Amino acid sequence: MIHPSEYGALRGFAAVAEQRSFTRAGQALGVSPSALSQMVRGLEERLDVRLLNRTTRSVSPTEAGTTLLADVAPALASLSDALDYARRASNLPAGTVRLHCFHAAAEMFVAPILPAFMRTFPNILLDLTIDDTVVDIVANGYDAAIRIGEVIERDLIAVRLGSDIRQIAVASPDYLAEYGVPQTPRELLDHRCIRWRWPGQETPYAWEFFEDGRWFSVAVDGPLIASSRAFTVDAALAGLGIAFLKEAAVMDAIGNGRLVPLLDRWSVPFPGFYLCYPRQRQMAPALRVLLDAIAAPFRGSGG
Structure with a gap:
């Protein structure tokens, strides 16, 4: 193991050999030229070899000093980097952050x-x-938590993430060929609808549409209720009925003709996901840096 004093002496020697000056090396290391000279002289005595040629005007490494510098400079640089990292790590936020996310938000x-x-x-x-x-x-x-705006408690701070969301009714061509195409949202009451239920809720989600400046809901009926959005997509693709889903989740299926969008004029975008958290006087640093990391891509983007 290298003695701490030898580490300091090697740093001092390397700085002088590279700077070719006790004065400049001392400034870089924050020690006086005389103290630096004593450290290097002590190293030379312990090694029993001259490492530096000194004149009144210049300092240069000897052949032995040049060899030593080549050997120790990379190790000193690596050790310095490791120590800097340890110092930074000791000041980094630490601890556990518990975050709740909807699947799509995650x-x-x-x-x-x-x-x-x-x-x-x-x-x-x-x-x-x-x-x-x-x-x-x-x-x-x-x-x-990250969730859509309609289910955020009022006493939480909410930061908008991403763009608007649009929900649309979709069905397979086979279903529409057999049961017809609904022309208005209210005609959905006469169709086989694939319903979705919020996990933990007893009643299925009522489909929401927009008309004449206001939102209205249609409590559809049908042969299937699921708590998984992905499952309702599969059911619609299988021709089991009409599903109501985020447009982004079915764009590929619409593009290749496996699903057909319905009731477009009643389906308008609405603000989507928000990062929300309780008000607090002093936020834990670990929570703060996580919130900043999630929200950073959307700052200044207008959502």
């Missing part, structure tokens, strides 16, 4: 930032719950 907003975030903040443990249940954030011990 894929859109959390997954993309994770690689860089985890490299930058290795001392943070992200405890991520991914499901579509609407939970009380505070009562269930979560620090924050």
Whole structure:
């Protein structure tokens, strides 16, 4: 093991050999030229070899000094980098952050930032719950959540993420050929609809449409209720009925003709996902850097 005093002496020697000056090397290291000279002289005595040629006007490494510098400079640089990293790490935010996300939100907003975030903040443990249940954030011990605006508690701070969302009714060509095409939202009451239920809720979600400046709901009926949005997509593709889904989730199926969009004029965009968290006087640094990382791509974008 190298003695601490030898590490300091080697740093001093390397700085003088590279700077060719005790004065400049001392300024770089924050020590006086005389102290630096004593350190290097002590190193020479312990090694029993002259490392520097000194004159009144210049300093240069001897042959032995040049060889030593070539050997120790990379190691000193590596050790310096390691010590700098340790100092930074000791000041990095640490601790556990509990985040609740809907499935789509986790894929859109959390997954993309994770690689860089985890490299930058290795001392943070992200405890991520991914499901579509609407939970009380505070009562269930979560620090924050990402969810759509219509299910955010009023007392939470909400930061908008991403663009608007549009929901549309869709059905397969086979279903429409057999049962016909609804011309208005209210005609959905005469169709076989594939309903979706919020996890934890007893009644299925009522489909929402827009007309004459206001939103209205249609409580559709049908042979299937599921708590998985992905399952309702599969059911619609199989021709089991009409489903009501985020447009982005069915764009490929619409593009290749496997699903047909319906009731377009009544389907308008609405503000989508929000990052929400309780008001607090002093936020934990680990939570702050996570919120910043998730929200950063959308600052100044107008949503």
